[in-house]
Amino acid sequence: MPITARSWRDGNMKPCGSGLIARLDAIRCPVVCGEVWCMVACSWRGSMSTEAKLPVAIPVAIVSAVTAVTACRNICLLAGTPVDTPDGAVPIERLQPGHSVWAWSVAEGRRVVRTVTELHIGAADAWLVWRIEGGVTLSLTGEHPVWAPASRSWRPAHSLAVGDVVWVVDSKGQGHPRTIESISKHQASNTPVFNLAVETDENYLAGGVLVHNKSPVWKDSGAWDSGITIEDNLPPTVAITTPAAGTLLPADAAIVVEATIDDAEDGPGGLSVACESSRDGVLAVADPAVDADGRWRGTVALSEGVHELSVTVTDSGGLRTSASVSVEVEAPGE
Structure with a gap:
């Protein structure tokens, strides 16, 4: 599986230096780059399989023949965020395509099992920490869509305030409106963040909180041949x-x-x-x-x-x- 890489710094694409180290096997291609960022493309038998914008310290599994890892920008959760699965809570960064997670069928009003189809990885310089009624804490970027039961709509996190209500699903699968009790803002450059793409309902439960998944919107100077199909999957x-x-x-x-x-x-x-x-x-x-x-x-x-x-x-x-x-x-x- 040949690999090409370019670094991403200050919005410009350029070749990675000699710090690029790649170890490949039949299924995975973990990559660590000496630059701040690496844009990595893996090809399989001559056709583009995937490309991803990867933080330096995170080796990422890119599964051949399917797009398994792509980049998330602004619409992500922080590492360590527990995602509800039939086998218990799993930190979001440990989930991979094919894993089962709990989602919520808005149409049917019940918890359902759905399959992860992609893991999105990126970095954020700022994020929010919510403390929600019932002892729930959620760390997420400001653009991440969260289900607001009062309007029955997806709302970006930054548009919600203390006193607003989100949807929280308990361990028995029962959904409840819960109030945001406090919001704090945090900043740190290049903080690793993650998101999932989930089949069918396109949402999942992060610490019980109903959040939307989101395909990345990727834009660059045109110096890169993208292997990612960009689709609008965030409802108004x-x-x-x-x-x-x-x-x-x-x-x-x-x-x-x-x-x-x-x-x-x-x-x-x-x-x-x-x-x-x-x-x-x-x-x-x-x-x-x-x-x-x-x-x-x-x-x-x-x-x-x-x-x-x-x-x-x-x-x-x-x-x-x-x-x-x-x-x-x-x-x-x-």
Whole structure:
């Protein structure tokens, strides 16, 4: 298995120096580089198998014929973070493709066993440490998506504050909303961080906390022939701000619906938004608008009665997220 490597320093690609040491066998190609970073590509029988941006001190298994290790940037957990598996908690850095982990089926509302398909490795200069109700601690980078049950959406960690609620699954597989009790910020250059790609539900439980997996978004100067297929697999986020749940709305009035929307890949301007009522079906939205900060606004008409009013956001990759509130429209003349 021939190997080529280039170092990554200050955003520039250049050949590794003589400090490159590679030991290869039939399945693994651990690499240690004398530079701060090495970009490593392994080929198998002439075709690109994988490439990864590797921290100096971490030898990484790259399984031939499949992409097993890729780089995570900004969307990762720190080394030592326990990931829930059917065999107990395992530090995230010890998991490999083929291992089973516990995930959460949002559609079915239950814990499920899923298979790890990739291990993502990178480095971060800053991260957050959450202390969560029930004694749970989680260390993660600010962009890592976490399930927010209040809005039924994935939210980047930096957008959540003390008092916000996340989803925690206990050892018996029961899910519970739990409050973030404290958040501290930490900094240290080139801190190793990790993420997983997980089949089907594309999430996993980190110390019981429901977090999303994330394919890396890799950009460079074009000096490297990438062997990684980049896909959008992070759904958009949405939270309805107006009307509030339980609001009694006047009859025959134009009803203003407002929501905050965002997407890590597309940004708020690249999203399509639809509004629907459990009573009236898909609603015609008058004068829809979204600003640069992701505040969406539109006007709808609702019939008399109780409605589950939902806003659904779809990104350019076809991924969608919905949020809903229950409201009531009073009868004419009341």
